Amino acid sequence: MRAGRPKPGPGRAFAFGDVVLLSIPFVARPEYGRAMRAAIGAKVILETANPYPERDGSLAKEVRPETWTCFAKDRAAE
Incomplete structure (x- = not known):
């Protein structure tokens, strides 16, 4: 296994390592x-x-629970 950073470009990270x-x-x-x-x-x-x-529009609204929004609002008030 090797660690590091591949040259920039689409898909190069996948060619570089086992974990991306x-x-x-x-x-x-x-x-x-x-x-x-x-x-x-x-x-x-x-x-x-x-x-x-x-x-991210409607896709984010579908997967993001309301509790995340409430938590974020609560944290912003601190």
Whole structure:
């Protein structure tokens, strides 16, 4: 196993390592997954996307529980 950072470019991280940290906008996940299906293969993906309705639209609203919004509002008031 090797650690490091691959050269920039679509799919290069998947060719580089066995474990990949994927940090893309939540709304881009379905299209990215379809486009990179062959490269992803059996890799372990650590995915950091957080659904933000302001950025990701209706898809984020479907998967984001109301409690997240309430928590965020409560934290902002502190």
